[in-house]
Amino acid sequence: xxxxxxxxxxxxxxxxxxxxxxxxxxxxxxxxxxxxxxxxxxxxxxxxxxxxxxxxxxxxxxxxxxxxxxxxxxxxxxxxxxxxxxxxxxxxxxxxxxxxxxxxxxxxxxxxxxxxxxxxxxxxxxxxxxxxxxxxxxxxxxxxxxxxxxxxxx
Amino acid sequence: xxxxxxxxxxxxxxxxxxxxxxxxxxxxxxxxxxxxxxxxxxxxxxxxxxxxxxxxxxxxxxxxxxxxxxxxxxxxxxxxxxxxxxxxxxxxxxxxxxxxxxxxxxxxxxxxxxxxxxxxxxxxxxxxxxxxxxxxxxxxxxxxxxxxxxxxxx
DNA sequence: TTAATAGGGTTGCGTTACGAAACCAAATTA
DNA sequence: TAATTTGGTTTCGTAACGCAACCCTATTAA
Numbered sequence: 001x002x003x004x005x006x007x008x009x010x011x012x013x014x015x016x017x018x019x020x021x022x023x024x025x026x027x028x029x030x031x032x033x034x035x036x037x038x039x040x041x042x043x044x045x046x047x048x049x050x051x052x053x054x055x056x057x058x059x060x061x062x063x064x065x066x067x068x069x070x071x072x073x074x075x076x077x078x079x080x081x082x083x084x085x086x087x088x089x090x091x092x093x094x095x096x097x098x099x100x101x102x103x104x105x106x107x108x109x110x111x112x113x114x115x116x117x118x119x120x121x122x123x124x125x126x127x128x129x130x131x132x133x134x135x136x137x138x139x140x141x142x143x144x145x146x147x148x149x150x151x152x153x154x
Numbered sequence: 155x156x157x158x159x160x161x162x163x164x165x166x167x168x169x170x171x172x173x174x175x176x177x178x179x180x181x182x183x184x185x186x187x188x189x190x191x192x193x194x195x196x197x198x199x200x201x202x203x204x205x206x207x208x209x210x211x212x213x214x215x216x217x218x219x220x221x222x223x224x225x226x227x228x229x230x231x232x233x234x235x236x237x238x239x240x241x242x243x244x245x246x247x248x249x250x251x252x253x254x255x256x257x258x259x260x261x262x263x264x265x266x267x268x269x270x271x272x273x274x275x276x277x278x279x280x281x282x283x284x285x286x287x288x289x290x291x292x293x294x295x296x297x298x299x300x301x302x303x304x305x306x307x308x
Numbered sequence: 309t310t311a312a313t314a315g316g317g318t319t320g321c322g323t324t325a326c327g328a329a330a331c332c333a334a335a336t337t338a
Numbered sequence: 339t340a341a342t343t344t345g346g347t348t349t350c351g352t353a354a355c356g357c358a359a360c361c362c363t364a365t366t367a368a
Contacts, residue, residue, distance in 0.1 A: 012259075012260060012266065016250045017250070022176075023175055026171060038345095039345055040343080040344065050345080051326090052326065053345095054347080077335075078345070085257045088253055091249040091253075091279075093167060096167050098166075099246055100166030101166045104173070106166060112297060114282075114296070115298055116290060118284075118294070119284060124282075124287070126249065128245050129277065130278065131270070131278060140270060140272070141268040141269060141271055144267065144274075177355090202356090204316080205319085205356075205357090206356065209354095226364095231315065231364080
């Protein structure tokens with residue numbers, strides 16, 4: 001049977017995964033954040049098959065994560081650029097990177113650290129915060145019951 | 155040919171996606187964060203085929219995102235519980251949820267909001283921050299050149 | 309004490325997606 | 339005019355997905 005889709009799921013995580021939840025899409029977005037814009041560059045930097053890249057770029061454009069721009073310059077006719085929606089995946093990608101660095105450190109070297117362009121300082125770990133900015137763990141949050149507004153035990 | 159794997163990739167995002175980058179794994183982790191622990195509960199709440207669930211739970215246990223606990227109580231013999239590594243995916247999941255809520259809002263209702271158990275206030279959007287706590291976008295960060303320590307243009 | 313039920317899987321099998329290589333076409337460049 | 343480059347599409351073998359059916363062990367009900 002067909003692979004399950006989550007387009008109409010009432011879970012926003014599922015809907016998000018429906019757009020960027022496959023093997024390649026997030027990596028393409030990551031490359032785009034590094035500045036990659038052209039088809040061949042994505043292909044070479046990711047080592048992805050062209051038909052798959054084609055498919056993913058198309059879907060990402062359909063989902064408005066990327067936009068396809070026609071640039072009539074010297075052989076490279078199109079560029080794929082991040083939209084605001086795509087750029088908004090920055091915290092997701094950074095959080096995922098930090099998780100990977102922490103729990104599956106690269107065998108051969110130091111983790112890639114991102115730094116603040118202004119100060120040159122490393123960035124903070126991405127965390128969930130309450131309104132005062134304090135870190136929250138899983139047990140520190142709850143989902144309010146829609147009907148009563150009361151706290152419910154998870 | 156075999157599906158591409160990223161086990162030994164020097165990119166930590168790729169290594170992270172290798173563990174939780176498929177359609178179901180992150181949703182399983184999400185359910186676990188909601189408190190689900192037993193096989194049948196995962197199955198019913200996610201609507202996932204049993205063999206797929208079996209496979210994913212096994213991989214998540216192999217990757218130490220979940221741990222399988224033998225509980226000899228009244229028919230339910232095993233529980234799958236988050237490890238510290240699994241709990242550390244909290245910011246990733248929350249960031250993904252917020253992205254999904256923002257850009258693909260549920261057709262039928264309000265977004266699920268998480269609240270601070272202590273104050274009852276909604277949580278903040280997950281962002282990337284510099285050492286002072288200020289928000290950073292893609293263009294505000296750079297990857298220092300390993301050899302020189304100099305800033306490089308992205 | 310046997311039968312029924314529930315939890316947790318495994319097996320088969322058809323459908324779909326993935327991925328490498330080959331092929332294609334428009335636009336440049338040599 | 340020929341050779342490249344960019345951006346694709348096609349073909350086809352392999353791997354993964356997903357449903358249904360079956361299986362085994364404990365527990366509960368009759």
